[in-house]
Structures are given as C-alpha cells and as structure tokens.
Amino acid sequence: MKIVVHKYGGSSVATPARMQQVARRVVAAKGAGYALVVVTSARGDRTDRLIELARQVIPQPRRTEAKGEYDALLATGEKEAVALLALAIIARGQSAVSFTGAQAGIRTDEVHTKARIIRIKAEPIRAALQAGQIVVVAGFQGTDGGGRTTTLGRGGSDITAVALAAALGAERCEICKDVEGFYTANPKLVPQARKLPRLSYDEAMELASLGAEVTHPRAVEIARRHRLPILLRSSFNEHEGTWIKEETAMENGQDIRGVVCDKGEVKIAILEVPDRPGVAAEIFSALGEARIRADMIIQNLSRRGINDISFTIAQDDLPEALSVLEPIARRLDSQGISYDEATAKVSIVGGGIASSPEIAGQMFTALAEAGINIASISTSEIRISCLIAQAEADRAVAALHSCFGLGQSKGGG
Numbered sequence: 001m002k003i004v005v006h007k008y009g010g011s012s013v014a015t016p017a018r019m020q021q022v023a024r025r026v027v028a029a030k031g032a033g034y035a036l037v038v039v040t041s042a043r044g045d046r047t048d049r050l051i052e053l054a055r056q057v058i059p060q061p062r063r064t065e066a067k068g069e070y071d072a073l074l075a076t077g078e079k080e081a082v083a084l085l086a087l088a089i090i091a092r093g094q095s096a097v098s099f100t101g102a103q104a105g106i107r108t109d110e111v112h113t114k115a116r117i118i119r120i121k122a123e124p125i126r127a128a129l130q131a132g133q134i135v136v137v138a139g140f141q142g143t144d145g146g147g148r149t150t151t152l153g154r155g156g157s158d159i160t161a162v163a164l165a166a167a168l169g170a171e172r173c174e175i176c177k178d179v180e181g182f183y184t185a186n187p188k189l190v191p192q193a194r195k196l197p198r199l200s201y202d203e204a205m206e207l208a209s210l211g212a213e214v215t216h217p218r219a220v221e222i223a224r225r226h227r228l229p230i231l232l233r234s235s236f237n238e239h240e241g242t243w244i245k246e247e248t249a250m251e252n253g254q255d256i257r258g259v260v261c262d263k264g265e266v267k268i269a270i271l272e273v274p275d276r277p278g279v280a281a282e283i284f285s286a287l288g289e290a291r292i293r294a295d296m297i298i299q300n301l302s303r304r305g306i307n308d309i310s311f312t313i314a315q316d317d318l319p320e321a322l323s324v325l326e327p328i329a330r331r332l333d334s335q336g337i338s339y340d341e342a343t344a345k346v347s348i349v350g351g352g353i354a355s356s357p358e359i360a361g362q363m364f365t366a367l368a369e370a371g372i373n374i375a376s377i378s379t380s381e382i383r384i385s386c387l388i389a390q391a392e393a394d395r396a397v398a399a400l401h402s403c404f405g406l407g408q409s410k411g412g413g
Ligand code: ASP
Pocket: 009, 010, 041, 042, 047, 048, 077, 139, 140, 153, 154, 155, 156, 157, 158
C-alpha cells in the first residue's frame, strides 16, 4: 500500500465550493493509485472566532481545567471540517471516513493548548485504508492520557499531518495551501521573490521558525527525524511547489536561501538582575516549562554585579510570559520588566552562512545603507537575525533581498 498524506489549510476548505475542489483533488490522487489520508484545519477563520467566543466568557484561561475546556472548544473547528470534507468526497462516489484526533489514535502529553504528540496508534486508519476508504483526519488535536482533548498550538494541523505520515510510513506529506511554497522572500512584499524548488530540513526549519508562515517548524522537525519528504504546494493548482528533504550535493554553494521577517515578536527585558550563577537558568527554565520559546537572548555586560537580560518571544505568549516572569523578577530584586511590541526580527537563512564569513558584514552594511538601526543580533550556522524597528521591516527585507541577489536564479537549486 503506497500511502500519501495531504494536508489542507483553513483557507483551502473555507467554503463549500473549496471543499468540493479539495474533494476532487483527493479523489484524483486516490485514482492515481495511492492510499490517501487527508488532514484538514478548521474552515477559514473558525479557530479565531472560537477563541474570540472563549474570550467573551474567560479572558485568559490560565488554570489547567480552563485550558482543557478551551481545547475542547477549539477542537470543534476541525471536527466540523473533517465531517464536511468526508461528505464532499462521498458525494463524488468515493468511500471516505472522518476521524477526530482521538479516533485517529493521536496521544499527546497533558500540556493543554500546546500539547506535543507522544505516539500515534495508527491501526484504525490502516484498517480504513485497507478497506479502500479515503481517511480524513482532524488536524491540531489529540487526547491526553486521561482521554481529554488537547490541541497542539496555532497552526498545529501541519504537525498532525507530518506525524501521521511518519507513523504510517507514507511516501511523502503534501502540505497544500493558499501559497505555492517557500519563496526567497514574501512575494507580497518583494515582487522579485522566487519560489524555492527545494530546501534542506535545517533551512526549512529556520525559515519556518523565523516567520515564513508557510509551515510549522515542529512539522519540519518531525519530518527531519523520520527522513520524510514534505512537498509544499498550492491547493488550487498543480504547479510544483517546494520540496523539503535531505540535502544534496547540488545545494552546496547556495549561500543564502531567503530573507524572512517576523513582526509577531515582542522584545522583553528584565532589568538589573544579579550577575550570579543560576539567574538565567531560573528565567529560561520557567519559560520553557510554560512552553514559551525565547530567541535573541542577550545578557549585557555586567556593571557592579548587575545585568539586564533581554530576549524575544511570540506576541501571543506575552500575557503568559509576564505572569511567569513577574514573580521571578520580584524574587531577584530586579528593577522590573519592560517590553517593546514595535519590533521586528529580520533574518537571512542559508546553508552557506557558516562557510562564508563575509555574509554578516554584507547584511549589516545593507541595513546601514538603508538607514536602519540594529537593536540586537543573533546568529547560528545557517542564519543571522537582526532585531529592528517594526516600521522599517518591509524596507529591510527588500534591501537584503536585493543585496544578496536573491531575485536572480543561480541554477542548480
Ligand atoms: N485551526 C488551527 C489554527 O488556526 C490549526 C491550524 O490551522 O493548523 O491555528
């Protein structure tokens, strides 16, 4: 049995007409000889509307039991979508069955609203595939050990799709969206941006976690671990998208793959904490426990045994981060916590960064020539990120895209 997993995002299934279009595509893929598992997100902006509804009765669901009910509510968006999509497939004369996350055997840990998948008992899906059915699975959800519904975090349907593909030994996971793949920069901002035919897992993971909004970084991480190829493509046409798979020799020499910008980050500073062992450990362990990812961590030079520690987090995590950090800041006798939401993180990503020491200087020069000030910098082997004022973000992306000649095809990629 050759298995392929398709994943459709919210805008691809937003209306009954689009549902029917998706049904047509998956029936055609089945006709080409594949056993088909289809994962879908909630329709359109359903999840946002459910969150809005929850906020009207509880502004911040902090307690575990509240988060559990919040998950139960949010999971209904995908449950509606899978039943409708299965109906649209059946309407085309093809047998189909829908599964919620629980019915699909997706077991997660207990961390509501940010759960991680522990294992998948894929037997029920396999049995339905063996029986010739197209299996439609609700993305973004699972159940914890106690049988309670959990969700995987915003955009989590990609994680479901890739995890299922890995568990089923699928040939590939196709993530079908309203864009055609990864580009050298956001094509809405930079008209010269080119679609990237392929990326290594590492490059895709950096681009995804630095704000490319094309797929979830955790989905790429699972794919990398299982050496599962991902194909990102449009839901609305048959154009080749972007393959994410193992690096090939042909990719050597591609210095920079793309420029990404994340405007959804907040810079937080904890002011004047003591310069002694254990302080950073306490702060970042607490954030980690709350599953809040910090980036661009900077501890400035110690004066009189006192430091400022600053870092960025996702804007969505701000209220929870503050409630985690405030007691720590008080305990450390800090001068308080400040935060700045008007920042943006602009990054360049590419496998060639580690081997080309001139790239950092070129990046900072391009920003300087555009009159853009850099507030902080962080680097890895395959990326360089600069924190800048949000108002200058679009200009920064355009300047970097042209500085590295990303609009011109280099061939071989
Ligand atoms: N519906 C969920 C969300 O909007 C999950 C997803 O779209 O992947 O975040």
